[in-house]
Amino acid sequence: MKSLGLRWRLTLTYAALLAVTLLIASVAGLIALRATLYAGLDASLRSAAASVVSQLAAPITRPSAADREVLDRINNQQPLKITVFDALGHTVDRGPSPVGFVAREGVTQVGWYRVFTQRTPRGWVQTAQDDVEVRTALRRMRLVALLGVFPVLLLAVAVGFAVANRALRPVDQVSDLAARIARSGQASERVPLAPGGDELARLTRTVNEMLARLEALLARERVFAHASAHELRTPLSVIRATASLALERERSPEEYREALAQVQGVSEDLTGLTTRLLTLARGAGALDLQTINLADVALFAAEAHTGEAQAKGVRLTLDPDSAPAYGDAGALALAAGNLLQNAIRYVPAGAQVWISSGVDDAGVHLTVEDNGPGVPEGDLARLRQPFQRGTGQTGSGGAGLGLALVAAVMEAHGGALGLDRSPKGGLRARLELPSEPHA
Structure with a gap:
């Protein structure tokens, strides 16, 4: 499978980092919200318990059985349940408790109920309330966070790809230009300079400087090759002409020696020229x-x-x-x-x-x-x-x-x-x- 391009790798990396950041922020926000909601619920339970304790400190006027039945019915209809127990945990007033007697001071979670129990000189006071509102609020917040992440991620991917595409445009121009130069062998084109002074601007300037040097080098190499061919052609022509002339007909040994001496002299010049060309080629290595x-x-x-x-x-x-x-x-x-x-x-x-x-x-x-x-x-x-x-x-x-x-x-x-x-x-x-x- 073809690997993802640099744009998509940068975009997906950015989106993954953003998703992790949003997840951490959402979890932290939900934890903070949960703590705040339960703190408010616990405060209301403590306040109700304190109110009952202050009433118990006053002289006790016990209601009749009928009145107590009415008060218990009213208590059961309220979301916040209040129950008074004696020292042995038997219901004395405002009962019954939805979770039973909890012989432990402080806040306790019992099932779906948040329970606060406070000891009194005569027994215990217990307040309890279903935490359905807290759970509902948390569930809504989780749903909002979950549904809100996807649009944010889609927007982040779109924006990230646009930013990466704009940032990497000079790299594309350099790549396309290099491909055109490789096909044509002409180094006269230049990359449009990226604005500013960042890494991409320095890249385009450096590439243009390199292309200018490459163009000059190629021009010099063409001139060098042409001049080398011209310089080598003359001694080779002399050698060929001398050899052809000597082979046209039978000649005396002296004439052959004279022709060979001429060929030898030109060959020595040619060897010296070749050596100097090799030295020049190695000189800038x-x-x-x-x-x-x-x-x-x-x-x-x-x-x-x-x-x-x-x-x-x-x-x-x-x-x-x-x-x-x-x-x-x-x-x-x-x-x-x-x-x-x-x-x-x-x-x-x-x-x-x-x-x-x-x-x-x-x-x-x-x-x-x-x-x-x-x-x-x-x-x-x-x-x-x-x-x-x-x-x-x-x-x-x-x-x-x-x-x-x-x-x-x-x-x-x-x-x-x-x-x-x-x-x-x-x-x-x-x-x-x-x-x-x-x-």
Whole structure:
């Protein structure tokens, strides 16, 4: 059987709690009413007994037998029965008792009668009255409570379902939107914001923020896939053309070796490109977050690329200040190494590259800058995208993935990659991490 929806579960839970509350309130009310009614009845019995006792204290004038018979008949016609007994429990006056002699002082329930007995110097005075009026009143109240519960519960179910339906409407919108996105693959739609600042309002805002990030991610992935296909197509076309040309006719061993050498060179470029694509795909993956120091990251990156700088005649200057951070040391070292490798690759021989770290008001940072030709302002924004190179740098080697990898690593850390013109003349690339750990 299909399980009940959340609306009905909330509504029925609310109705069950209300039913229990009404039951407890009804039982408590009936108990209080019963106590009040019997207290009033007991008070009337005590008052009647006290009146008779005061009369017995006066001089006794015994009525005649005929008068006593008339008085007993009148007494029996009243709802409140009064009987006077002697010390041995024999009826003396105003009898007979409807319940017989009860030799116990105080209020007693005998059958349907409420009985009050009081000792006197000469015997006992007993007052008794049928509690039919009390029982009738209690029965009516039970009936009213029972009949009144059902309309209240029906109203509670209707109101509870309406409230639950209104409260869960944003959840339905989120669910429907997720289903549409799953079918279409388009994340451009947004959930209507729930009013106020409660949990559902925060949910709709969070879902919209997530969808905005998802849309940007999907757009970036489409661009990345298109650019990857374009970059891979060129070396594959060269390999296919070289192989086809070599197989068109018989060739000399030297010509075969030349063709194979060309295929090998292109294959090595293709292997390097594939490796960089894999590195980029992994760069924004799961991070091993721990407490690190960006000064150590800068030192590691400088040591890793000192040989490359020396081979080109580029001078490295290291200026690390302590910069405690919370991040993945391996991913940040990869990002810093890419910045340093880019700087060494694109500056002319004899240039200088600086790598430093520190802390400022914005957070902790690691900076790589150079005194090379730099990058035009209009190119800075697109350099963070895969396969993008600066103007006039298409023949300088590389696939244009380094800064895209750095940007992905910083985004995963909750930080940013800053690119601008260095006061030293070239490009300044800055890894910026927040002061607090990124969730």
